[in-house]
Amino acid sequence: MTHRSPASRALKVEALARVEGEGGMYVEIHDGEVADVQLRIFEPPRFFEAFLRGRRYTEPPDITARICGICPVAYQMSACNAIEDACGTAVTGPLRDLRRLIYCGEWIESHTLHVYMLHAPDFLGYESAVALAEDHRDAVERGLRLKKAGNDVMELIGGRAIHPVNVRIGGFYRVPTRRELRALAAPLERARDDALETVRWVSTFDFPDFEHDHEVVSLRHPDEYPITDGRVVSDRGLDIRPAEWGEHVVEEHVEHSNALHARLRERDHYLVGPMARYNLNFDRLSATARDAAAAAGLGPECRNPFQSIVVRAVEVLYACDEALRIIDAYEQPDRPSVPVEPVAATGYGCTEAPRGVLYHRYRLDGAGIILDAEIVPPTSQNQPTIEHDLWHFVEGALGLDDAELGRRCEQAIRNYDPCISCATHFLDLRVERT
Amino acid sequence: MTAETKPKLAVWKFASCDGCQLTLLDCEDELLDVADAVEIAYFLEASRATVEGPYDLSLVEGSITTPEDAVRIEEVRAASRRLVTIGACATAGGIQALRNFADVEEFISVVYATPEFISTLETSTPISANVRVDYELRGCPIDKGQLLEVINAFLHERRPNVPDHSVCVECKAKGNVCVMVAHGTPCLGPVTHAGCGALCPSYHRGCYGCFGPMENPNTGSLAGWLGRLGMGEGDIMRTFRTFNAYADEFRRESEAHEDTAR
Numbered sequence: 001m002t003h004r005s006p007a008s009r010a011l012k013v014e015a016l017a018r019v020e021g022e023g024g025m026y027v028e029i030h031d032g033e034v035a036d037v038q039l040r041i042f043e044p045p046r047f048f049e050a051f052l053r054g055r056r057y058t059e060p061p062d063i064t065a066r067i068c069g070i071c072p073v074a075y076q077m078s079a080c081n082a083i084e085d086a087c088g089t090a091v092t093g094p095l096r097d098l099r100r101l102i103y104c105g106e107w108i109e110s111h112t113l114h115v116y117m118l119h120a121p122d123f124l125g126y127e128s129a130v131a132l133a134e135d136h137r138d139a140v141e142r143g144l145r146l147k148k149a150g151n152d153v154m155e156l157i158g159g160r161a162i163h164p165v166n167v168r169i170g171g172f173y174r175v176p177t178r179r180e181l182r183a184l185a186a187p188l189e190r191a192r193d194d195a196l197e198t199v200r201w202v203s204t205f206d207f208p209d210f211e212h213d214h215e216v217v218s219l220r221h222p223d224e225y226p227i228t229d230g231r232v233v234s235d236r237g238l239d240i241r242p243a244e245w246g247e248h249v250v251e252e253h254v255e256h257s258n259a260l261h262a263r264l265r266e267r268d269h270y271l272v273g274p275m276a277r278y279n280l281n282f283d284r285l286s287a288t289a290r291d292a293a294a295a296a297g298l299g300p301e302c303r304n305p306f307q308s309i310v311v312r313a314v315e316v317l318y319a320c321d322e323a324l325r326i327i328d329a330y331e332q333p334d335r336p337s338v339p340v341e342p343v344a345a346t347g348y349g350c351t352e353a354p355r356g357v358l359y360h361r362y363r364l365d366g367a368g369i370i371l372d373a374e375i376v377p378p379t380s381q382n383q384p385t386i387e388h389d390l391w392h393f394v395e396g397a398l399g400l401d402d403a404e405l406g407r408r409c410e411q412a413i414r415n416y417d418p419c420i421s422c423a424t425h426f427l428d429l430r431v432e433r434t
Numbered sequence: 435m436t437a438e439t440k441p442k443l444a445v446w447k448f449a450s451c452d453g454c455q456l457t458l459l460d461c462e463d464e465l466l467d468v469a470d471a472v473e474i475a476y477f478l479e480a481s482r483a484t485v486e487g488p489y490d491l492s493l494v495e496g497s498i499t500t501p502e503d504a505v506r507i508e509e510v511r512a513a514s515r516r517l518v519t520i521g522a523c524a525t526a527g528g529i530q531a532l533r534n535f536a537d538v539e540e541f542i543s544v545v546y547a548t549p550e551f552i553s554t555l556e557t558s559t560p561i562s563a564n565v566r567v568d569y570e571l572r573g574c575p576i577d578k579g580q581l582l583e584v585i586n587a588f589l590h591e592r593r594p595n596v597p598d599h600s601v602c603v604e605c606k607a608k609g610n611v612c613v614m615v616a617h618g619t620p621c622l623g624p625v626t627h628a629g630c631g632a633l634c635p636s637y638h639r640g641c642y643g644c645f646g647p648m649e650n651p652n653t654g655s656l657a658g659w660l661g662r663l664g665m666g667e668g669d670i671m672r673t674f675r676t677f678n679a680y681a682d683e684f685r686r687e688s689e690a691h692e693d694t695a696r
Contacts, residue, residue: 044449044499044530045554050541051532055672062642066529066677069453069575117459117480128481130469140466148462159633161460162453162575163644166637173639336638372544410482 025409027394034398037391039383039413052373057083057342057364058169064360064375065163068419070113073106073154074353075360076167077228078375082360083169085243086347089340094333095171096228101326102157102164103227103351104319108150108191109161110354111274111312111319114417115202116143119309122411123205139201142194146316149191153184153323171337181327188324195317196292202313203296207306208408210393214385215267216276219352225284225318226277226352233280234270242348245359251376262381269384272356273416274311275302286325289318305389305415312417342368353378355417379419386416441490441589444476446510448496448503449530449558453575454521455479455495461578468582472589487513491588494567497523497558499530504555504564511565516588519561520581522574522677526646529574531558531680535688558680569594572627574644574677580629597628600648601641604632613640620660622673625651625683646678653687667694 028036048067052060060079065072077099084091091099116139117129126132133140151161156176158164166172217238219230233239240248252261263269282290282300293314302311344366350359356378363371393412397405445455459465459480475485492514498504511517519525527534533541534557542554561567571584571594580596587594597603601623605612613619613635621640623632627648634641647653653674660670674688 044503045542046449046499046530047533047538047541047544048529050544051529051536053544056669059672063529063676066451066453066574069451069456072451072453113456113459121482127483128474130466130474130481131483133466133469137466144462144465147460151460151462159637160575160630162456165634165639165642168639172637173634174637 025390025406025413027390027405027409029394029398032398034391034394037387037394039386039390039418041383049373049375052362052370055370057087057362057368057370060360060362060370060373061167061169062163062165067375067377069162070110070419071106071353071355072163073103073158073167074351074358075375076164077103077351078349078353078358078360079362080167080169081229081242081349081351082347082362083349083364084340084347085349086345086362086364087169087340087343088345089170089338091171091338094331095175095336095338097326097330098157098172098175099167100228101323102154102167104323104326105150105153105157105161107227107319107354108195108316108323109147109154110150111316112143112147112150112198114354114414115198115309115312115316116140116147118417119312119411119414120202120205122407122414123202123309142197146191146194146198149187149194149320152187156180156184168337170340171333171335173336175333175336178330178332181330185324185327188320188327192288192317192320192324195313195320196288199292199296199310199313199317202309203298205309207304209304210306210396211303212271212305212385212389212392213303214269214271214388215264216279217264217270217272217357217381218277218280219350219357220280221284223284225281225286225322227322228351230350232350232357234264235280236267238264238266242350242359245348245350245376246361246374249359249376249381251380261384262376263384269388270381271385272378272381273308274315274354274356275305275308276356277352278302278311278314285314285318286321288321289314292317305412308415308417342366355379355419356381377419379416382416382418386413386418389415440471440473442475442485442488443472443585444487444489444492444510444514445474445479446476446492446494446496447478448494448507448524448561449499450496450521450523450528452479452495454524454573455493457520457576457578457581458493461582464582468585472585489514490516491585492517493520493585494518494524494561495520497527497530497560498564499533499555499558500553501555502553507561507564516568517561517565518569518571518584518588519567520571521576522572522644522646523558524561525570525572525681526678526684527558527560527680529677529679532675533558534680535675560680571596572645573629577629577631598649599628600624600651601626601628601630601632601635601645604628604630605635608632608636610635613638614659614663618663620663620665620673622656625653625656642676643674643684644677646681647683651683653683654690657687657691667691 064075219226221230622643623641671691
């Protein structure tokens, strides 16, 4: 790595990335000012929307799960919602509760993975959770235990944690007995304690003084913290049904990314994910989660993206609470699924993936064959927002040398937990200073 | 053991969902022990730190779909003493191999507004179509226990103990009632490689073949049975054309139903 005075030189840093090709970051500094920032996504395109055409309406839960091994349940649930919407069926009662429960498992698993294995090492100055474990074994073991509790929920209901097999349009293939579900209660109670300790632990980290002013977008439900359904709302007046999504959100194809960029037609870029959900739905959290947030120094609104790690921990705590509530109230339904007959129609579905709103749309023919499909994942919605943040963050950190600036930029990107399968590694960091 | 004497493990990603490498991080009870036994020399999902090759064992996730990745896999092979593919993408081309049955230009235009920004190959191919591989682990996703067995076996210079019979054998061992015989539920169990523990039938669902074809499967006979259970030609084609669509035996069977489909 070369090193000269920041204001006047061209400089390339390939600190992390000689081999990886999925995601990178490009920062150009010109005369001591930021000239360009790009979050580049090289992840090879896989064309899900194209090959969903011609498939049967029963297949998207299994097929779209394969978009992401970290949040397959999110894809399964948005697909089910959209297709059931097209067919005019609503899944309610204990079947809906079970969907919410398996989704809680995914929030616990995915958020804990991010908090402990991806993000915490940045704050504490380690290269990985394994390195972190050498000095903080108890903390890492707590994280692994918590993550496992989430996986256990997914395994019991879904058959396995990655690409669960038990989810279908209309419900499930087999539903657990009350007794089977009760077996999850004890590990989840332990997990709730671990989650509470996690909130406390991450709140002691050192957070850079940095705030954003992005429009935040999430689902909003009449009486629940949003997971499986709701209206799409924002802090600047957006309030729509999932069916109205296409009138308000536009996707653009930019040269440096294989992920499409989304923005609001009326305004501009926006933010989805834990901070958006938290800011718009603080009043819907459980009392335990609200109290833990307050004790961790969070108000009902949080706009420092570095504190997203605390918000994620609060959501893990909420998911443990909610999972225990559902298990306690569960009565085994008479049948594992409701019949869903195909209708020539278009259906829309939104759920809250761990990383934010996940939108699916399917158009079916009368025989149940998919005519076309559209999927908007959280990371493509956040990508322009991440670039905005990076821009402002770099402006305030020009005094740092390239290695440190690169490290801090990576941390700033990880604030948004960009989907690993899309862009998490940022291997190819290049800073151009001229 | 010191870092100098520990075997070096590397984990590489190509076109995939990350689920198979996540399986390693999902070994919550074993992960720190694995980290004690090997030097995790390259695993970007888990660590920012990377160590130069050569690597004693490389685990490769994902399929080859871009010109750049076709070059990169050669470099990975050259730097690896042993190379094991993990999962359906690396072993059979994955769900993204559905492009192999279609016109990829059309696929690009369905998803992207500016096709010239996209660099991609006509096909999604398994790693073995590009470089020599030492072992292939099946599954979409792989099984945690089998992954630990494979790592263990290669570090001790022995053959992995991974059974290659059909899912039917796992069902019998588990005492499952046959979903096809008892309930008339279409099931790919008779032609599918074991490894999942007969998961779908245990959940009252027919196997959908996510571990790919077993050795010498009689797919033609099973397709006949699926037809007698009421499945149309299009459905039979789609059934064989999912996560292991480009595995030879499944590819041939799906193509046999292509002309008469719909």
